[in-house]
Amino acid sequence: MAVLERFAGKRITVLGAGVSGVSLACFARRKGAQVFVTEQKTLSESTKALFFREGISWEEGHSERACACDELLLSSGVSPKAPLVEHALSLNIRVTGELDAVAPFLRGRLVAITGSNGKSTTVSLLGHLLRGVGRNVVVAGNIGLPLGDIADVEYDDVVMELSSFQLHWTKNIAVHLGIITNLDPDHLDWHGSFEKYVQAKFRLFDLLTDGGALIGQERERVLYRTHERMPTVPFAWEDSKELERVVFFEKESCFLRQGDERMFLFDRRIVPIPGKHNAENAAMAMAAAVLLGECPECLTEGLKTFRSLPHRCEIIATIDGVEYVDDSKGTNVAATVTALTSLEKPKIVILGGQGxxxxxxxxxxxxxxxxxxxxxxxxEREHICRALDEVGYDKYERAADMEAALMISRSLARPGMMVLLSPACTSWDAYSNYKERGEHFRRIVQGFQART
Structure with missing residues (x-):
């Protein structure tokens, strides 16, 4: 089937009306499909109005009509165990993930970044670096613009953040360069096991073009070897002669070595975002830009001018000598452990949410x-408290909500300390998303600031 005829005249059902699902529905409609959206939850009035304007039918709650289609397109995050997916497959209906649906219509060199933590920062930094040297770049996927919104638009480079959910469904896309920032247990409720989660991330290997490079963590080599994969360009905190290619640090200097040739990338002290983990993100992004053909000297100014993304170790304020840091994006254990070990000041950490x-x-x-x-x-408060008890840590307090947590933290903090919101949990027990949780943290802190 020709690409241009891929959806023309077809009956397409889109499962899910979140950001990516709405984008997929509008994309398929632009391609001439008859589009029906099925969403378990209540649609917003703005989404209903958009569907009306675009001529898209929809339902709240799944019905048999959802499977009266030629193809089922899945928005980001839909599980293979979803009853509607299993029912569609039993009827031999074609089921397609978001990325495979849109991939033939993406215009530009494709770069894909995934990982348990740090992927949004690395994606944004790489996009910033490439724009700084004059490339026409879009950053899209699991961050910012959904992929359906950028279909058929010409770019030099498409830098995509891809989740394990998106990669699980992806089979047909050609990626020029990939990065796996790190691999730690996450979304186990969705994948069922860490092994299956890693398998989803490692789909990225199969998507690389011939000669395409993949940057990953040398410290995770055992995990890679278990799955019979290895990064073509590992990142390590020191050089190793066992590696043909490696990105590494030597004191404060970051290098890319290929064979006997060693290229200086940057001095770690110019990285404007705090923490050892962000030095890793910068090393991977800079190495990726160089592997894409840019010179390190041309990229340096872009590295200097990059700023932290909201809710990712973002410094909100310093009040009475105490620094308040929003890491609400720390929604799993590995992310919070990274923040705790990478940020150097004495810390009071605010934990908890939905596990x-x-x-x-x-x-x-x-x-x-x-x-x-x-x-x-x-x-998850009591589960976390029990874990703290089990390691002999009793210097914790329970709080009813964010306001109480910050009031307690403020009363305990001394000048030179940091109050760090890094929950190790999702926000869904009290907030719509991690952004809303982080904004609430910000408002409370700014209220403290206004009263000083």
Whole structure:
């Protein structure tokens, strides 16, 4: 089937009316399909109005009509175990993930970045670096613009953040360069096991073009070897002669070595975003830009001018000598452990929210070793407190909500300390998303500031 005829005249059902689902529906409609959207939850009035204008039918709650189609398109996050997906497959209806649906219509060199943590920062930084040297770049996918919105638009480079959900369904896309920032247990409630989660991330290997490079963590080599994969360009904190190609640090300097040739990339001290983990993100982004053909010297100014993304170790204010940092995007244990171990000041950490089925043992050990005090809230509060008890850490307080957590933290903090919101949990027990949680944190902190 010719690409241009892919959806023309077809009956397309889109499962899910979140950001990516709405974008998919409008994309398929532009391609001449008859589009029907099925969404389990209540649609917003603005979404209903958009569908009306575009001539898209919809329903709230799934019905048999959803499978009266030639193809089912899945918005980001739809599980293969979803009853509607299983029913469609039993009827031999073609089921297609978001990326495979849109991929033939993406115009530009494709770069894909995934990982458990740091992917949004790395995606945004790489886009910033490439724009700084004059490339026409779009950053899209699981961050900012959904992929359906950029179909048929000409770019030099399309830098995509891809989730494990998106990669699970992806088979047919050609990626020029990939990055896997790191691999830690996440979304186990969706994938069922860490092994299956890793398998989804490793779909990226199969999507690379011939000669395409993949940057990943050398420290995770055992995990890669278990799955019979290895990054073509590993990142490590020191050089290793066992590696033919490697991105590494030597004191404060970051290098890319290929064979016997060693290229200086940047001095770590110019990276404007805090933490050792962000030095890793910068190393991967700079190496990617160089592998895409740019010179390090031309990229340096872009690295200097990059700013932290909201809710990712974002410094909100310093009040009475205490720094308040919003890491609301820390929605899993690994992200919070990284923040605790990478940020150097004495810390009071605010934890808790809705869990993802993870163990809190590693989190408790990191809190014990790297936090002076902890304040725990949310539906996972007692589970986290039990984990802290089990490692012999008793310097924690329980809080009913964010206001209480910040009031307690403020009363405990001393000049030179940091109050860090890094929950290790999702926000869904109290907020619509991590952004709303982070904004609430910001408003409360700014209220403290206004009263000083």
């Amino acid at each position: 993802k089925g993870e163990s809190y043992g590693g989190l408790a050990e990191a809190v014990r070793d790297h936090a002076e005090r902890a304040v725990v809230m949310g539906s």
